[in-house]
Amino acid sequence: MARMNMIQALNSAMDVMLERDPGVVVLGEDVGYFGGVFRTTDGLQRKYGEHRVLDSPISELGIVATSIGMAVNGLRPVAEIQFADYIYPGYDQIVSELARLRYRSAGEFYAPVTIRTPCGGGIRGGQTHSQSPEAIFAHICGIKVVIPSNPYDAKGLLIASIEDDDPVIFLEPKRLYNGPFDGDPGKPAVPWSAHPRGEVPEGHYTVPISKAQIVRAGSDVTIIAYGTMVHVAEAAAASLGLDAEIIDVRTIVPLDTGTLCESVRRTGRCLIVHEATRFAGFGAEISATLQEQCFWQLQAPIGRVGGWDTPYPHAFEWEYFPGQKRVAMALEAVMTAS
Amino acid sequence: MANRPRTRLHVPHPPARPGDRADFSYLKLQPAGAQPRPDVRVSAQATLPMATGLVRVLDDEHRAVGAWDPRLEPEVLQGGLRHMLLTRIFDERMQRTQRQGRISFYMRCLGEEAVSVAGAMALRPADMLFPSYRNQGFYMVRGRPLVDLMCQLLSNTRDMCKGRQLPVMYHWREGNIFSISGNLATQFPQAVGWAMAAAIKGEDHVAATWIGEGSSAEGDFHAGMVFAEVYEAPVLLNIVNNQWAISTFQGFAGGERSTFAARGPGYGVAGVRVDGNDFLAVHAVTQWAAERARKGGGPTLIEHVTYRASAHSTSDDPSRYRPKDEYERWPLGDPVERLKQHLIALGEWSEERHAALTKELEEQVGASWREATKFGTLGEGPRLDPDLMFEDVFKEMPEHLALQRDQLRAERS
Numbered sequence: 001m002a003r004m005n006m007i008q009a010l011n012s013a014m015d016v017m018l019e020r021d022p023g024v025v026v027l028g029e030d031v032g033y034f035g036g037v038f039r040t041t042d043g044l045q046r047k048y049g050e051h052r053v054l055d056s057p058i059s060e061l062g063i064v065a066t067s068i069g070m071a072v073n074g075l076r077p078v079a080e081i082q083f084a085d086y087i088y089p090g091y092d093q094i095v096s097e098l099a100r101l102r103y104r105s106a107g108e109f110y111a112p113v114t115i116r117t118p119c120g121g122g123i124r125g126g127q128t129h130s131q132s133p134e135a136i137f138a139h140i141c142g143i144k145v146v147i148p149s150n151p152y153d154a155k156g157l158l159i160a161s162i163e164d165d166d167p168v169i170f171l172e173p174k175r176l177y178n179g180p181f182d183g184d185p186g187k188p189a190v191p192w193s194a195h196p197r198g199e200v201p202e203g204h205y206t207v208p209i210s211k212a213q214i215v216r217a218g219s220d221v222t223i224i225a226y227g228t229m230v231h232v233a234e235a236a237a238a239s240l241g242l243d244a245e246i247i248d249v250r251t252i253v254p255l256d257t258g259t260l261c262e263s264v265r266r267t268g269r270c271l272i273v274h275e276a277t278r279f280a281g282f283g284a285e286i287s288a289t290l291q292e293q294c295f296w297q298l299q300a301p302i303g304r305v306g307g308w309d310t311p312y313p314h315a316f317e318w319e320y321f322p323g324q325k326r327v328a329m330a331l332e333a334v335m336t337a338s
Numbered sequence: 339m340a341n342r343p344r345t346r347l348h349v350p351h352p353p354a355r356p357g358d359r360a361d362f363s364y365l366k367l368q369p370a371g372a373q374p375r376p377d378v379r380v381s382a383q384a385t386l387p388m389a390t391g392l393v394r395v396l397d398d399e400h401r402a403v404g405a406w407d408p409r410l411e412p413e414v415l416q417g418g419l420r421h422m423l424l425t426r427i428f429d430e431r432m433q434r435t436q437r438q439g440r441i442s443f444y445m446r447c448l449g450e451e452a453v454s455v456a457g458a459m460a461l462r463p464a465d466m467l468f469p470s471y472r473n474q475g476f477y478m479v480r481g482r483p484l485v486d487l488m489c490q491l492l493s494n495t496r497d498m499c500k501g502r503q504l505p506v507m508y509h510w511r512e513g514n515i516f517s518i519s520g521n522l523a524t525q526f527p528q529a530v531g532w533a534m535a536a537a538i539k540g541e542d543h544v545a546a547t548w549i550g551e552g553s554s555a556e557g558d559f560h561a562g563m564v565f566a567e568v569y570e571a572p573v574l575l576n577i578v579n580n581q582w583a584i585s586t587f588q589g590f591a592g593g594e595r596s597t598f599a600a601r602g603p604g605y606g607v608a609g610v611r612v613d614g615n616d617f618l619a620v621h622a623v624t625q626w627a628a629e630r631a632r633k634g635g636g637p638t639l640i641e642h643v644t645y646r647a648s649a650h651s652t653s654d655d656p657s658r659y660r661p662k663d664e665y666e667r668w669p670l671g672d673p674v675e676r677l678k679q680h681l682i683a684l685g686e687w688s689e690e691r692h693a694a695l696t697k698e699l700e701e702q703v704g705a706s707w708r709e710a711t712k713f714g715t716l717g718e719g720p721r722l723d724p725d726l727m728f729e730d731v732f733k734e735m736p737e738h739l740a741l742q743r744d745q746l747r748a749e750r751s
Contacts, residue, residue, distance in 0.1 A: 069545070071531075092521065
């Protein structure tokens with residue numbers, strides 16, 4: 001086992017797959033010679049050459065479209081969109097093409113493309129470097145959506161995504177790249193080396209897509225979160241001394257409804273936490289599903305915490321971010337309601 | 339003050355609207371044989387005269403003239419005539435069928451048959467074609483049984499798309515013809531990616547894609563051109579300039595002050611403007627561009643100057659936006675008639691043989707239709723199982739889709 005931060009774990013996943021499968025290619029803006037603006041592809045072009053790790057023009061549309069064409073011709077592209085906020089020029093190619101190719105051609109053509117993209121805030125990125133767009137991909141039929149919360153899962157899920165024959169949007173919470181983050185920006189940064197999920201095997205392994213993980217077992221309340229908010233939720237629950245069951249969703253689509261419902265039926269209370277804007281956020285889908293399937297076991301209305309329904313503001317980043325206080329207040333509401 | 343230059347907004351207008359006399363004086367034409375045929379390794383910039391001129395081979399006396407004459411064997415020309423005629427007869431029959439309410443929608447390629455047929459014939463079977471919805475000639479050239487196409491149009495139990503696509507949105511993996519989207523121009527940069535992969539794998543297959551001049555206004559066109567140029571991808575990028583995008587004339591896509599092919603050299607991509615109704619010219623230019631791509635010379639942008647003689651689709655009525663007699667006055671003639679007359683001039687064809695071929699193909703289309711309808715039509719006969727709706731969204735059906743499939747079964751029971 002090695003100690004890796006999330007960037008190193010993702011780099012290792014691509015390294016492993018470039019080594020194992022000659023069809024795997026990595027492409028994106030700044031990913032080649034420079035190794036990526038977050039260093040995620042550092043050293044890969046040197047190791048595998050310019051035909052396997054390609055710097056691409058600044059065109060998300062072109063990156064997604066050429067990835068589709070490459071995949072149809074037998075390659076397995078891993079495309080990087082530099083920030084999730086930049087993905088929209090490629091959105092039509094994702095929604096109308098990548099997601100539907102298998103369906104519209106009745107399985108004759110398909111495109112196993114993985115689109116990696118850093119998401120989320122907490123890095124002073126303002127409204128164009130902080131978005132969490134998982135819900136707008138979750139609403140599209142035919143595409144899987146994955147979001148890890150730690151280095152071990154990041155590597156295992158990325159390898160699973162690359163090996164998957166369906167297209168995957170792979171969201172990387174960039175605030176977690178260098179260490180777990182509990183939502184308190186005033187505290188000194190914690191490195192992944194001190195965290196158990198910072199232990200990452202060097203070689204090939206997978207974490208299954210479509211499986212949520214109970215990161216902390218508990219009986220008072222179920223907190224459902226993903227990405228950065230898994231860590232914020234853990235800290236918020238601990239601050240209240242609650243015996244909370246905390247579930248890391250890990251895969252948005254296809255959603256592991258079974259694990260979520262099983263937990264909520266046991267605890268009878270549930271809070272859903274995500275960083276994305278709340279209105280029509282993915283929490284709404286989870287909440288509706290739980291209400292349909294666990295209504296008679298619920299002891300309180302399901303709570304939802306998210307970012308405010310505004311763009312992500314530069315100067316008010318920590319007032320916008322759903323930190324421990326907002327989560328704790330929502331938890332108290334869920335615990336006291338009856 | 340009155341003469342001070344002011345900003346202005348130019349709104350393009352087609353030269354003629356319904357009731358006006360058709361006017362194609364805007365088209366820059368050149369006589370057959372006027373364009374020299376450069377070596378395939380010529381620089382992209384040096385292709386500008388070809389991109390602004392017009393490559394033509396068949397002259398007004400139906401002779402093949404000039405450096406671009408592909409010197410095809412008579413059997414190849416007869417094969418091309420057969421494919422074009424079959425495309426036309428198939429189109430006519432399917433149009434009628436739609437009018438009878440037996441299919442929901444259809445799109446003809448009347449007048450544009452040479453673009454697809456000559457283009458596909460000049461490429462190799464392993465080359466990948468990324469079509470628009472007006473390239474049915476590919477299927478004739480590559481030999482897909484007509485019954486299969488008809489079953490797709492009928493969305494019946496043998497529909498290759500399992501009932502999921504509008505009529506005409508075919509695909510054929512084995513025949514190397516990509517799935518038609520329905521969204522415009524998306525295939526343009528995808529073809530570039532396919533070609534990049536061929537080069538990465540060290541294969542000498544090329545990709546070719548076709549869009550209309552109207553959809554060349556999409557961002558996909560620009561992205562495709564940039565990626566094609568940056569990686570010098572082995573790809574043929576075709577713009578079928580048929581003058582009309584539904585009611586939008588080619589001036590609204592940027593055709594007023596430049597040819598579409600001339601955009602190529604601007605990107606560093608070779609450009610050729612070709613008479614799209616001249617089977618020989620389209621064949622020759624496609625072969626030239628394919629050879630250039632196969633020899634590492636990179637992409638070529640080809641503009642096919644043609645005319646959309648039919649309506650955009652069965653849902654369109656062109657008499658509301660263009661003169662009725664435009665096609666009769668179209669200066670580049672009819673592609674089927676021109677190849678036929680060329681073969682007759684060569685002594686390799688006759689009116690009798692043409693009539694016999696027409697009859698044979700009509701019978702083939704008729705027999706295929708009778709066969710196809712056995713597998714169901716829109717209104718009658720066997721129907722596809724609605725369970726199929728839930729398959730192929732993903733490779734394996736996830737739980738939520740299985741539940742919805744069961745819910746539909748309950749609804750239908």
